[in-house]
Amino acid sequence: MQRLKNMNPSTCDVSVVVPVFNEEESVDILCRSLHEALSGLGRSYEIVLVDDGSKDGTWAKLNDLIKEYPCFRLIRFRRNFGQTAAMSAGFHAAAGEIIVTLDADLQNDPADIPKLLERMDDGYDVVSGWRRDRKDPFINRRLPSMLANGLISKITGVALHDYGCTLKAYRRDIIKQVHLYGEMHRFIPALASWVGGTVDEVVVNHHARRFGTSKYGISRTFRVVLDLMTVKFLMHYSTRPIHIFGKIGGMFALPGLLMLVAMIGFHLSFLLFGTTFGADLIKRPFWVMTSFMLIFFSLQFISMGLLAEMQIRTYHEAQDKPIYTIREIAESPAAS
Secondary structure, X not given: OOOOOOOOOOOEEEEEEEEEOOOOOOHHHHHHHHHHHHHOOOOOEEEEEEEOOOOOOHHHHHHHXXXXXXXXXXXXXXXXXXXXXXXXXXXXXXXXXXXXXXXXXXXXXXHHHHHHHHHHOOOOOEEEEEOOXXXXXXXXXXXXXXXXXXXXXXXXXXXXXXXXXXXXXXXXXXXXXOOOOOOHHHHHHHHHHXXXXXXXEEEXXXXXXXXXXXXXXXXXXXXXXXXXXXXXXXXXXXXXHHHHHHHHHHHHHHHHHHHHHHHHHXXXXXXXXXXXXXXXXXXXXXXXXXXXXXXXXXXXXXXXXXXXXXXXXXXXXXXXXXXXXXXXXXXXXXXX
């Protein structure tokens, strides 16, 4: 397995990282647009395309294209590991002081990259694209995205209109501190803010899909909610997990204590004064036992899920184990 760490020790001004999966029809236009947008910047640059295990002719097409353009590097996965892994590989390989990401399906416009870089020059660490005039179906794409953006902004405290827009720019020293697992790529601005980065957004163009079909659907909404729970935990409780467990335990402990005090009070009242109020409750504790068992099970599952999230990060980071494996790497002749 090839490793990406220290693969390219030299630096440049801008690295563009593009995850690619089954985009054979798009990559020709993509490479040309990227070359046109970046060659006129007046900055040194590189373009890192990560083939996430494409099953069509994407890899062969890319190998032909990098012979026509300079400053391209290709990374090919052994299988499909997902967009988060592809972006992580691109970040590891990138040598730029600023790292820009965008999708390969031509819906993001490479011509917007200078706009992001200008805002980065104002001192921001992360600049996120905002597809204000988004060219996607409303019911199954835009509406779930609007709801997710509002929820993510509320939970993380980092307010953005469009977390789902891949077109973003990051400072190298910030993104290198963000470790990605699962499907966390959509939360990178929030994670970057957590390590001290400043975040802003700019309006960018968005084009209707020209080839193929989207790899995402409304089914990912549930996964976003689950990932958001993890991000909330990592951002606020990863170094003090007792606080979240204490809050959850307190919510269940209070009614439990009240029920216990009530049971003791009813029992003492019956013994001391012969009152029958609450006598039926004393004789029938089954519902109390059942409720406590359900509470115990729910706490067990929540605890196991959060502890598993922490454990998997320890597993990867302690062993320096990547979340992807690479089959091969290729570069433009001029970049060799």
